Amino acid sequence: xxxxxxxxxxxxxxxxxxxxxxxxxxxxxxxxxxxxxxxxxxxxxxxxxxxxxxxxxxxxxxxxxxxxxxxxxxxxxxxxxxxxxxxxxxxxxxxxxxxxxxxxxxxxxxxxxxxxxxxxxxxxxxxxxxxxxxxxxxxxxxxxxxxxxxxxxxxxxxxxxxxxxxxxxxxxxxxxxxxxxxxxxxxxxxxxxxxxxxxxxxxxxxxxxxxxxxxxxxxxxxxxxxxxxxxxxxxxxxxxxxxxxxxxxxxxxxxxxxxxxxxxxxxxxxxxxxxxxxxxxxxxxxxxxxxxxxxxxxxxxxxxxxxxxxxxxxxxxxxxxxxxx
Numbered sequence: 001x002x003x004x005x006x007x008x009x010x011x012x013x014x015x016x017x018x019x020x021x022x023x024x025x026x027x028x029x030x031x032x033x034x035x036x037x038x039x040x041x042x043x044x045x046x047x048x049x050x051x052x053x054x055x056x057x058x059x060x061x062x063x064x065x066x067x068x069x070x071x072x073x074x075x076x077x078x079x080x081x082x083x084x085x086x087x088x089x090x091x092x093x094x095x096x097x098x099x100x101x102x103x104x105x106x107x108x109x110x111x112x113x114x115x116x117x118x119x120x121x122x123x124x125x126x127x128x129x130x131x132x133x134x135x136x137x138x139x140x141x142x143x144x145x146x147x148x149x150x151x152x153x154x155x156x157x158x159x160x161x162x163x164x165x166x167x168x169x170x171x172x173x174x175x176x177x178x179x180x181x182x183x184x185x186x187x188x189x190x191x192x193x194x195x196x197x198x199x200x201x202x203x204x205x206x207x208x209x210x211x212x213x214x215x216x217x218x219x220x221x222x223x224x225x226x227x228x229x230x231x232x233x234x235x236x237x238x239x240x241x242x243x244x245x246x247x248x249x250x251x252x253x254x255x256x257x258x259x260x261x262x263x264x265x266x267x268x269x270x271x272x273x274x275x276x277x278x279x280x281x282x283x284x285x286x287x288x289x290x291x292x293x294x295x296x297x298x299x300x301x302x303x304x305x306x307x308x309x310x311x312x313x314x315x316x317x318x319x320x321x322x323x324x325x
Contacts, residue, residue, distance in 0.1 A: 008050040011060055013067055014116040018045040020070040021063065023078065031063060031081040042307040060086050074111075079302070083116050086299065100112050105155070105200045112200060118300035119145060126260060129292040131250065131285075133238075134262040135278070136296025137311040143236050146260040148194040150232040153215070159256065162194040163233045165249075167220040167240045183307065193236060220245060229254030238278040239262035240270055246277025266318070 013021050022029045029047070033040050036059055038051025039206055049059040065084050070076050104123065105110045114120040119141050126132050128150045134142035150162045180246055194217060197206055209215040220241065235241070238261045252260055263278045270276060287290045298311040 002191045004052045006051060006052055007056055008048060009046050009056050009060070009273070010046050011063055013045045013047060013063060014071075015045045017067050020076045021066045021132060022047075023076065023081075027078055028066070028076060028081045030114045031078045032059065032085075035082065035085045036062075037044040043171055058085070058088055068311065086118070087117050105143070105151050110199065112144070114145065115302050116300040118294070118296045119302075122294040122296060123149065125256070125292045125294050129262070129290050130257075131212045131253070131259045131291045132274045133278070133281070133291075134260060134296060135265060135293065136268065136300060137264055137298060139301040139311070140296035141300065141302055142262040142294075143192065143234070144196050144199075146234045146236075148200055149202045149260070150234060151197070153232045153258070156240055159231045159258070161232075162233050162237065162273055163216075163223075163228060164197075164217045165220050165223055165234070166192070166193065167238075167245065190219070193217050193234075220249060223224045223249055223252050227286070228252045228256045228257050230256040231258075233257060233259045235259070236263070239265050239268045241275050241277035242270065242274055243277045243280050246281050250281075266314070 007134055023031075026042060029042055036055050038049050038052070038055040038059055040059060041050075047059075047063060049056045051059070062081070062084055064077050064103070069080060069084075074080075075236045104114075112140065114123045118136075122132075122134055122142065126146070134146060136142050145166070150159075150164075153159045154162055169319055191218065194206075196216070197217075201209075206215065209218070220235065231254070233252070240263075241249065249261075250259065261278070261281075265276060265279050268276045268279075282293055286293065296310075298315065301311060
């Protein structure tokens, strides 16, 4: 802070929301202290902030946004504080409280919404483009949010059906060695998509919608030869498609449809020597209008905070290994 003017200002938090904003035992306040180049101290509902003018202004904005989130009835956790600071840093066009509280779907009090800057931009890209690629590590919400947008589109009658698909690529176990019928063998590959649907729709409705053909969950091979009209189509685990499979899938696009492709290029399970269709497609379609590539990163991981650190550590290791080679 050398040669930088240090100021002190006091900000009042609505007493009805002070405990939510500051957190139990001031946990949220400690996160703010760690993330801002300023000192924050609370007495009652008054927070005293000391630091450079810019950081004091950020602290004020953060406190206002956290109070707004609490007013909307949402929990304010240390992760919420971190995401709020991140979004203030990029000066998002809408308020942080609006972005973090913008529900995509809601069921029995459970709300699905973007929680980070990257997730907010990803969701907006799905609204604005016909084909969107959501690329990023595990836990960034790329598949979950895509399913939420599909359910939202169906509920709003923007599409008449949802199609969810994945390549049935073997990772460790051979399909032939797994017990049961072909459907039984394929089911484990599709289970994450079923799980996401059950979080967003009444469980008893899903089989009825599937029987009616309104929701279809199927392996990628079942897409060949079809034209998918008036549908919200999601290709999950796309890093395990070949270049030919990716081309086949994308050319299934029909009128009134939207496609979201998700994958993690660091977790390719294709046999050695085969190039991932997800790796290749960016080079081919990067400059095509109405096609968007959304990159989600470790900072967008919304699982246990340790997951984000694990992803970052692996990214660092991979970069160092690449430099050595």
